[in-house]
Amino acid sequence: xxxxxxxxxxxxxxxxxxxxxxxxxxxxxxxxxxxxxxxxxxxxxxxxxxxxxxxxxxxxxxxxxxxxxxxxxxxxxxxxxxxxxxxxxxxxxxxxxxxxxxxxxxxxxxxxxxxxxxxxxxxxxxxxxxxxxxxxxxxxxxxxxxxxxxxxxxxxxxxxxxxxxxxxxxxxxxxxxxxxxxxxxxxxxxxxxxxxxxxxxxxxxxxxxxxxxxxxxxxxxxxxxxxxxxxxxxxxxxxxxxxxxxxxxxxxxxxxxxxxxxxxxxxxxxxxxxxxxxxxxxxxxxxxxxxxxxxxxxxxxxxxxxxxxxxxxxxxxxxxxxxxxxxxxxxxxxxxxxxxxxxxxxxxxxx
Amino acid sequence: xxxxxxxxxxxxxxxxxxxxxxxxxxxxxxxxxxxxxxxxxxxxxxxxxxxxxxxxxxxxxxxxxxxxxxxxxxxxxxxxxxxxxxxxxxxxxxxxxxxxxxxxxxxxxxxxxxxxxxxxxxxxxxxxxxxxxxxxxxxxxxxxxxxxxxxxxxxxxxxxxxxxxxxxxxxxxxxxxxxxxxxxxxxxxxxxxxxxxxxxxxxxxxxxxxxxxxxxxxxxxxxxxxxxxxxxxxxxxxxxxxxxxxxxxxxxxxxxxxxxxxxxxxxxxxxxxxxxxxxxxxxxxxxxxxxxxxxxxxxxxxxxxxxxxxxxxxxxxxxxxxxxxxxxxxxxxxxxxxxxxxxxxxxxxxx
DNA sequence: ACTTGTAATGTTATCGATAACATGCTTCAT
DNA sequence: ATGAAGCATGTTATCGATAACATTACAAGT
Numbered sequence: 001x002x003x004x005x006x007x008x009x010x011x012x013x014x015x016x017x018x019x020x021x022x023x024x025x026x027x028x029x030x031x032x033x034x035x036x037x038x039x040x041x042x043x044x045x046x047x048x049x050x051x052x053x054x055x056x057x058x059x060x061x062x063x064x065x066x067x068x069x070x071x072x073x074x075x076x077x078x079x080x081x082x083x084x085x086x087x088x089x090x091x092x093x094x095x096x097x098x099x100x101x102x103x104x105x106x107x108x109x110x111x112x113x114x115x116x117x118x119x120x121x122x123x124x125x126x127x128x129x130x131x132x133x134x135x136x137x138x139x140x141x142x143x144x145x146x147x148x149x150x151x152x153x154x155x156x157x158x159x160x161x162x163x164x165x166x167x168x169x170x171x172x173x174x175x176x177x178x179x180x181x182x183x184x185x186x187x188x189x190x191x192x193x194x195x196x197x198x199x200x201x202x203x204x205x206x207x208x209x210x211x212x213x214x215x216x217x218x219x220x221x222x223x224x225x226x227x228x229x230x231x232x233x234x235x236x237x238x239x240x241x242x243x244x245x246x247x248x249x250x251x252x253x254x255x256x257x258x259x260x261x262x263x264x265x266x267x268x269x270x271x272x273x274x275x276x277x278x279x280x281x282x283x284x285x286x287x288x289x290x291x292x293x294x295x296x297x298x299x300x301x302x303x304x305x306x307x308x309x310x311x312x313x314x315x316x317x318x319x320x321x322x323x324x325x326x327x328x329x330x331x332x333x334x335x336x337x338x339x340x341x342x343x344x345x346x347x348x349x350x351x
Numbered sequence: 352x353x354x355x356x357x358x359x360x361x362x363x364x365x366x367x368x369x370x371x372x373x374x375x376x377x378x379x380x381x382x383x384x385x386x387x388x389x390x391x392x393x394x395x396x397x398x399x400x401x402x403x404x405x406x407x408x409x410x411x412x413x414x415x416x417x418x419x420x421x422x423x424x425x426x427x428x429x430x431x432x433x434x435x436x437x438x439x440x441x442x443x444x445x446x447x448x449x450x451x452x453x454x455x456x457x458x459x460x461x462x463x464x465x466x467x468x469x470x471x472x473x474x475x476x477x478x479x480x481x482x483x484x485x486x487x488x489x490x491x492x493x494x495x496x497x498x499x500x501x502x503x504x505x506x507x508x509x510x511x512x513x514x515x516x517x518x519x520x521x522x523x524x525x526x527x528x529x530x531x532x533x534x535x536x537x538x539x540x541x542x543x544x545x546x547x548x549x550x551x552x553x554x555x556x557x558x559x560x561x562x563x564x565x566x567x568x569x570x571x572x573x574x575x576x577x578x579x580x581x582x583x584x585x586x587x588x589x590x591x592x593x594x595x596x597x598x599x600x601x602x603x604x605x606x607x608x609x610x611x612x613x614x615x616x617x618x619x620x621x622x623x624x625x626x627x628x629x630x631x632x633x634x635x636x637x638x639x640x641x642x643x644x645x646x647x648x649x650x651x652x653x654x655x656x657x658x659x660x661x662x663x664x665x666x667x668x669x670x671x672x673x674x675x676x677x678x679x680x681x682x683x684x685x686x687x688x689x690x691x692x693x694x695x696x697x698x699x700x701x702x
Numbered sequence: 703a704c705t706t707g708t709a710a711t712g713t714t715a716t717c718g719a720t721a722a723c724a725t726g727c728t729t730c731a732t
Numbered sequence: 733a734t735g736a737a738g739c740a741t742g743t744t745a746t747c748g749a750t751a752a753c754a755t756t757a758c759a760a761g762t
Contacts, residue, residue: 007495009718020742025720035740050493055470056410057718060747065407075436081426085453097471100451102436119406120448142401144358232642261642268644288639291583291612293619360748371712376750386710408748411717706761713754724743732734 008049017045028053059121068314069099069122071113073129073198074229077258079284079303080128083150086304087126090311094318096123105196105228111136118143124314130154130161131199146317148310152200153333160317161331162310166200169299169336170207173253173281176297176338178215181347182251182279185212186221188238188263189255190228198228201255204283208253221246230255235262243270250279250347257282257289260296264343275345285339294342301336309334359400368396379404410472419665420450420473422464424480424549425580428609430635430654431479434501437655438477441662445669447474456547456579462487469494475665481505481512482550497668499661503551504684511668512682513661517551520650520687521558524604524632527648527689529566532698533602533630536563537572539589539614540606541579549579552606555634559604572597581606586613594621601630601698608633608640611647615694626696636690645693652687660685 014021019038026033027042034042045051059065068091072080088098099122101113111133117125118139124146130153132140140147140158147159154161177185189205190198209219223242226234235254239262242249254260260282267274274280274294282289285300309332365372370389377384378393385393396402410416419442423431439449450473452464462484468476469490475497481504483491491498491509498510505512528536540556541549560570574593577585586605590613593600605611611633618625625631625645633640636651660683 011718021719022721022743023741026741029720033740038740050490052466052469052490054411054472054718056407056416056472057747058720059407060405060411060749061718061720063720063747075426075432076429078427078429081432085426088453095467097450097467099448102439115403116446116448118403121405121407139401139403232638236642261639265642265644287583288612291587291616293616362748372749373713373751374711377711380750384710389710405748408717409750411719412748412750414717414750704762707759709756709758711754711756714752716751717749719747721746722744725741726739727741728739729737730734731736 007054008051010051010053012049013042013045013051016049017041063121064123065121066094066096067099067120067122068096069101069114069117069120069125069127071101071103071110071117071125071127073105074102075100077229078286079301082303083128083307083310086307087311088307090308091314094315096314105198107131107133107136107197111139114139123318124148126150126310126314129199130157146314148313150306150310152203153331157329157331159329160313162306162313162334163332164301164334164336165207166203167207167210169283169301170204170209170253171211172207172336172338173204173283173299174208174211174215176281176340176344177251177253177279178211180251180279180344183217183347184221184246184248184250185217185253186223186242186246186249186251187253187255188235188242188259189222189224190226190230190234191224193227196227198230198255201228201230204255221249230259232258232262232265235259235264236266237262239263239266251344252278252280254280254282257284257286257296257298260298260343261286261288261292264292264294264296274343276348279344279347281344290341297341297344298339299336300339302334305334358405359402361402361404363400364393364396364402367400368392414472415474416472417445417447418450418471418473419447420452420465420468420471420476420478422452422454422461422468422476422478424456425453426451428580429637430652433654434479434658434661437658438662439658441659442665445666447665456549458482458484458487458548462490465490474669475499477501477661477665480550481508497665499664501657501661503554504682508680508682510680511664513657513664513685514683515652515657515685515687516558517554518558518561520634520652521555521560521604522562523558523687523689524555524634524650525559525562525566527632527691527695528602528604528630529562531602531630531695534568534698535572535597535599535601536568536604537574537593537597537600537602538604538606539586539593539610540573540575541577541581541585542575544578547578549581549606552579552581555606572600581610583609583613583616586610586615587617588613590614590617602695603629603631605631605633608635608637608647608649611649611694612637612639612643615643615645615647625694627699630695630698632695641692643694648692648695649690650687651690653685656685 010021010024014024027039103110114136126148128151130149149161150163152163153165187208223238225238281297283299285298289296289298361372361375365375378390454461465487477499479502481500500512501514503514504516538559574589576589632648634650636649640647640649
């Protein structure tokens with residue numbers, strides 16, 4: 001460990017500058033309140049002592065930590081990483097620090113994390129998803145701070161929400177494949193295990209099957225295998241399962257581009273022509289989906305935008321928190337967009 | 352905002368349980384110190400009041416925040432996300448919370464972040480990279496807490512280090528391509544801009560060119576274009592630049608698998624056969640490199656392991672921090688491994 | 703019986719800042 | 733001239749916990 005020089009406190013600075021602690025505090029928090037000459041004296045003292053203010057003490061005193069808790073399923077999914085980055089970016093000018101926790105798609109873990117995070121007294125909580133354990137829900141309700149549920153559209157929001165409808169995403173996917181004339185349509189998702197469940201992915205599958213049923217088709221080709229988070233392997237494996245169940249499948253929707261890419265590569269390996277033999281689409285508009293050959297049809301959501309919008313919303317709410325609870329709980333729908341690329345094509349049967 | 356019930360303090364709990372604050376504190380920190388009957392009373396009071404301890408106050412008092420600062424170039428690179436996850440995983444049992452900052456590959460930004468983070472009084476700092484601004488270096492030296500530089504092997508470590516030699520990675524890549532009989536060898540990297548520079552990628556390129564020169568080859572095919580972080584597009588674009596400069600190039604090393612994948616897809620689009628027309632390799636062993644068709648030869652580093660090892664090291668050091676500065680600064684080299692797959696093959700000229 | 707040890711709990715003094723109010727000194731309109 | 737207003741600064745009281753030391757009660761050893 002490097003040599004520890006005794007850390008200087010605000011008191012040390014004030015003595016060296018010949019002013020009171022409060023003046024030092026003002027120089028740091030609101031320089032305009034202090035005359036230029038004193039300000040310079042204080043700045044010099046800060047410099048000389050390499051003083052770094054102690055925000056722990058500051059937070060206790062001011063009852064504001066400038067921490068924002070962000071609870072996401074995982075960091076190793078570029079979509080969520082984008083959201084985190086967008087949120088961090090939006091909050092940075094206001095000097096907020098992100099406290100990131102990840103749940104591994106487990107609700108009990110989410111509850112544990114919320115409890116642990118609340119002890120840090122964050123100024124707000126951002127949480128992915130709209131389904132939480134009872135205890136988690138109560139803790140957030142009681143917390144007395146703004147809560148933002150993101151990445152879906154909650155029916156009963158705790159407070160604010162920023163996201164899109166995963167259910168509608170699933171419907172849009174199914175409608176696209178149907179419109180191309182496909183009838184043997186499948187999907188690749190993950191298992192709804194008690195260990196780990198991708199509730200948003202499941203919503204997409206639910207929307208997807210709802211359309212299939214409306215079209216008089218069954219949902220027997222909707223595969224749920226493997227645990228969240230999905231991977232390239234997941235796509236490859238579940239495609240294998242699907243092909244075994246229905247060698248004549250014409251079109252497939254994967255709940256994530258990652259799975260879609262894995263499935264596409266599996267097609268390459270098996271000599272299945274995409275989209276001639278099989279139409280394939282994903283979700284998320286990951287970079288790789290655009291870069292793949294052939295480029296993958298997908299549903300674009302702007303993950304970074306979700307983060308940024310959430311940040312902007314919070315800045316506004318936190319700023320007005322002075323004038324009591326007049327902050328109306330807002331629900332922002334950022335929408336999504338079907339991006340047709342090269343992996344989906346008209347059914348040959350139609351031709 | 353949800354209704355804010357007044358938050359209960361430890362004092363409230365102690366009154367309700369009919370004990371002193373200190374006893375409540377003990378129940379939470381070291382339950383064995385308290386008799387079973389009092390402990391139960393206290394627990395009941397905690398439950399009744401939905402008491403959540405205030406770690407801000409606790410940290411100020413105990414002078415330990417249980418925060419670990421992790422400073423990484425970006426979160427949207429699965430390698431760094433893996434490292435973060437590994438670190439978080441290792442520290443979690445000891446109840447440490449990660450404070451993540453990302454620099455966007457900019458040293459000035461790193462300095463800014465270090466300064467901001469130090470105000471939170473972390474118990475340790477983990478920072479990617481071994482090159483820092485002068486001010487950043489001094490701040491870390493002065494901080495009086497363990498510092499771990501990761502993702503490279505520093506010549507002059509500030510304190511501890513966990514990583515591998517990027518320079519040797521570059522050498523291994525060049526040696527592999529040379530061993531296959533290639534002589535027209537190029538590389539794809541990013542520009543060393545003042546805005547953003549990937550110093551570790553640059554080390555890999557340096558090691559790479561050192562071998563080329565030893566073999567009597569020039570480095571004119573080492574492309575440095577675009578800003579870090581690299582992307583699939585980056586790989587596609589720089590490959591284009593390289594092909595323009597040397598249509599007869601035989602083998603290429605990309606500083607990242609991401610670039611390598613982008614380059615591979617560009618080859619697909621241009622009808623260049625890999626590895627028949629061109630050998631291609633990357634770095635990082637990203638999932639996508641293994642899944643690609645053809646699967647990409649790469650250099651595997653275990654990013655998650657770097658995080659985990661760092662965590663274990665810190666737990667040990669922080670635990671012993673009681674017995675003064677007896678913690679020997681350790682430098683752990685986790686090494687790397689060349690993974691030969693389908694994108695590199697013997698030079699045809701040799702045949 | 704008397705020290706001594708130890709287990710369980712309480713008391714007091716911080717930790718390093720900020721909020722809220724108080725003070726002193728100018729300035730300026732009337 | 734004078735008092736209200738405003739600027740620049742200081743004082744005092746917290747914020748909610750933990751460390752360190754103090755106390756009490758009872759058991760065990762001699």
